[in-house]
Amino acid sequence: MPMLMAVTVCVGVGAGLSGMCLGLLLHFIQHWAYGYSMHRLLSMQSFLQGVAESTPERRVIVLLICGCIAGLGWWAMYRFARPLVNVPTALKSDDPRTPIFSTIANALLQIITVGLGSPLGREGAPREVGATFAGWLSHRIGLTPQESRVMVACGAGAGLAAVYNVPLSGTLFTLEVLLGTFASPAAIPALLTSVIAATVAWVGLGNDAQYSVPVFELSDSLMAWSIMIGPIFGFAAYGFSRLEQSARRHAPHDWRLLPGCLAAFLIIGLVAIFYPELLGNGKGPIQLGFNDDVSLQLAATLLVLKVLVLLLSLRAGANGGLLTPGMSIGAMLAIVAGGLWNHAFPGVPLSAYAVVGAAAFLAASMRMPITAIVMALELTRVNHDYLFPVVFAVAGSSAALRICIRRFDRVHLPSITLHKE
Known part of the structure; x- marks a missing residue:
């Protein structure tokens, strides 16, 4: 011992x-x-x-x-x-x-x-x-x-x-x-x-939080949105995971790596002339979303482009994680969905949707619901009251993910052991 x-x-x-x-x-x-x-x-x-x-x-x-x-x-x-x-x-x-x-x-x-x-x-x-x-x-x-x-x-x-x-x-x-x-x-x-x-x-x-987030107030509208939107994020995360796995599986490991990576990153560099937010792991767009500095149109554009450049990089043979990129996809998707929701039920800032969406997409895309909930709180250090919409959204996205896995992958999902056998 x-x-x-x-x-x-x-x-x-x-x-x-x-x-x-x-x-x-x-x-x-x-x-x-x-x-x-x-x-x-x-x-x-x-x-x-x-x-x-x-x-x-x-x-x-x-x-x-x-x-x-x-x-x-x-x-x-x-x-x-x-x-x-x-x-x-x-x-x-x-x-x-x-x-x-x-x-x-x-x-x-x-x-x-x-x-x-x-x-x-x-x-x-x-x-x-x-x-x-x-x-x-x-x-x-x-x-x-x-x-x-x-x-x-x-x-x-x-x-x-x-x-x-x-x-x-x-x-x-x-x-x-x-x-x-x-x-x-x-x-x-x-x-x-x-x-x-x-x-x-x-x-x-240093001992600083990764993201600065304004003070949010819970509302019935946000809670209802979190409950309804969770499954959509689960289905989206499943689709992204399938594309990501396919890109990694078909990535070259031989001489084709050099021309493939040169072409892929040249394309990304050219796109970054107009959208510098695409460069890096996605922390920049997440912070913009958390600060309510992203319009609905820009969020939709970054959402599509971020998915494409991620898949392009993986297909070319580059390696890297998907934690922050997944959060950025979730935040942009949440801003789009939240903006549409606000047309019918206004009053919730887009940044509030971004925090919930980032956690929900991360939970499903990396299959770690408990970790994603805690990580959303640790990375942002938001008020613990905000735990409620995050939990609802993560529960919905994780449930939808399990349905997709059982339906399309036909995989038996093991349970987690809570005590020593």
């Missing part, structure tokens, strides 16, 4: 340090690429502001560089490094270790390309590095296979907690998504590692 506790603390510290370093690297690349806030990695100027103030020519050139790095980098990794092993696959093995060099190379490529403007997410990198460190340490210490699997899952959740400053969400991600159990032998180390990692990451990334 003392040895397991020591490993738990080390995994938390390691995931926190790696998440902090990857986060700082991302900021450095963003500032260097678009020429803003060159003297401070953490500044009041956002990535979207930096991109919007850059010249159109610079956006295209940076995206071409991004395509070149993505194509050459992932081609070289697939050609010369050991095959990648994702965390869910590793957790099914008696030896849940993932290849160190391949994982680190893949993580760095994700951070570099997202920093240069790739529309994919950055959260996959710290999760993968945290899990790799946990697997290596567990093997060196000599933990049992079951203990090693728990530590690897905790490392992944702690990496997520560190980069987004969401310790409770990192804990729940470990338990709900990776381990499928809330039993105390898993819950205790999951909580400890995520809290330690988030605390360690404060040193470099």
